[in-house]
Amino acid sequence: MKTGDDTFDDIYISKETGKVVGVMYEDVDYLLTPLEPNKKMMSYKQALRCAEAMTQSNNPTTSLFLYQKAVALVKLIYGEGDEK
Numbered sequence: 001m002k003t004g005d006d007t008f009d010d011i012y013i014s015k016e017t018g019k020v021v022g023v024m025y026e027d028v029d030y031l032l033t034p035l036e037p038n039k040k041m042m043s044y045k046q047a048l049r050c051a052e053a054m055t056q057s058n059n060p061t062t063s064l065f066l067y068q069k070a071v072a073l074v075k076l077i078y079g080e081g082d083e084k
Helices: 044-054 060-078
Strands: 009-011 020-025 030-031
Touching: 044 060
Parallel strands: none
Antiparallel strands: 009 020, 020 030
């Protein structure tokens, strides 16, 4: 099913609902989990604090690298520092 560099290897569709339930990318299966519609989204600042807490490590170099990657992901999801 791959047609380009940024596509999934395979897409899994539910026979019952007809919706995508999982994907395969670089020979690894990923299960898609639905978001709870009534769950309140985190604010940008909360997401940054969460990223900092989750990337704490005994190794400062590893911790900094993981934190920078987590912050980049938060900025990608929320926008570059946009507070909504």
